[in-house]
Amino acid sequence: xxxxxxxxxxGVFSKSHGINGEIxxxxxxxxxxxxxxxxxxVFIDNLPVPFFIEKIKKQGQSKxxxxxxxxxxxxxxxxxxxxxxxxxxxxxxxxxxxxxxEDFTVYNFDNKxxxxxxxxxxxxxxxxxxxxxxxxxxxxxxxxxxxxxINYQEKTISFELPEGLLNx
Numbered sequence: 001x002x003x004x005x006x007x008x009x010x011g012v013f014s015k016s017h018g019i020n021g022e023i024x025x026x027x028x029x030x031x032x033x034x035x036x037x038x039x040x041x042v043f044i045d046n047l048p049v050p051f052f053i054e055k056i057k058k059q060g061q062s063k064x065x066x067x068x069x070x071x072x073x074x075x076x077x078x079x080x081x082x083x084x085x086x087x088x089x090x091x092x093x094x095x096x097x098x099x100x101x102e103d104f105t106v107y108n109f110d111n112k113x114x115x116x117x118x119x120x121x122x123x124x125x126x127x128x129x130x131x132x133x134x135x136x137x138x139x140x141x142x143x144x145x146x147x148x149x150i151n152y153q154e155k156t157i158s159f160e161l162p163e164g165l166l167n168x
Contacts, residue, residue, distance in 0.1 A: 002041065002048045002050070002088060006088055007041055007048055007086035007087065007088055007144075008086060008087055008144060009084050009085070009086050009144065010027045010034075010040070010085055010086065010087050011025050011026050011027025011084070011085045012025075012026055012027075012082065012083065012084050012085060013025055013026075013042075013080045013081055013082065013083050013085060014026045014063075014081070014082070015081055016074045016077050016078060016081065017065050018074075019073065019074055020067070020072060020073070021067060021068065021071040021072045021073050021074065021076055021077045022055075022065050022066065022067045022077070023065075023066055023067075023068075023077050023080055023081070024059070024063055024064070024065060024066075025040075025063065025064045025065075025066050025085055026062060026063055027062060027063075027064065027085070034053065034056055034064060034066075034087075035053065035056075036053050036054065036055060036056060037052060037053065037054075038052070038053055039051060039052050039053070039088070040053065040066075040085050040086065040087060041085070041086040041087070041088065042080060042083045042084070042085060042086070043083070043084070043086075044079075044083075048086065051068045051069075051071075051080075052068060052069040053066055053067070053068060053069075054067045054068055054069045055067040101116055101119070101128075101150065101157055102116050102117070102118070102119060103115060103116060103117075103155065104116050104150075104155045104156055104157045105154075105155060105156045105157075106128070106130050106140070106156075106157050106158075106159065107156060107157070107158040107159065108158075108159050108160070108161045108166065109148075109158070109159075109160060110158075112133075113130055113132055113138060113140075113166070114130040114131050114132035114133060114138065115130065115131055116128050116129070116130055116157070117129050117130065117131045117137075119142070125141060126141070126142040127139050127140065127141055127142065128140045128141075128142055138166060140159065140161065140165070140166075146159050146160060146161055146162075147159060148160045
């Protein structure tokens with residue numbers, strides 16, 4: 001079974017497309033990460049379930065039309081509508097491959113912290129280095145449970161950090 005800590009949210013399935021089991025995936029910046037014959041993951045009954053991409057076609061800037069192996073009708077694909085979609089981090093990837101977030105502005109709840117200046121991988125633990133307004137570096141672990149929102153158009157990432165983490 002896939003460890004859910006090795007998965008990163010990349011988007012959401014918004015609606016079916018056509019009558020042959022295709023579905024619209026709303027996401028951004030994942031052209032090279034989404035490949036035919038590779039899985040994306042959806043949580044069903046709190047377990048990550050792989051869905052293997054049979055065909056994928058980019059539609060506009062932030063949407064993909066996806067067809068999965070063994071899914072050939074609207075009825076079969078409807079259960080995935082509005083479900084979040086995840087990719088697995090492999091040994092060949094870093095978080096930066098999936099989230100090109102360097103230079104993004106970082107917020108904790110609604111309070112601006114600063115800008116991401118570096119992304120480091122410490123034995124699988126990804127850490128963001130953020131330069132705050134006082135020119136001090138702050139380290140924040142990149143953990144899916146702490147991320148509230150990522151906005152690629154505005155180049156922002158919002159966290160819900162535990163109290164005291166910024167004071168370390």
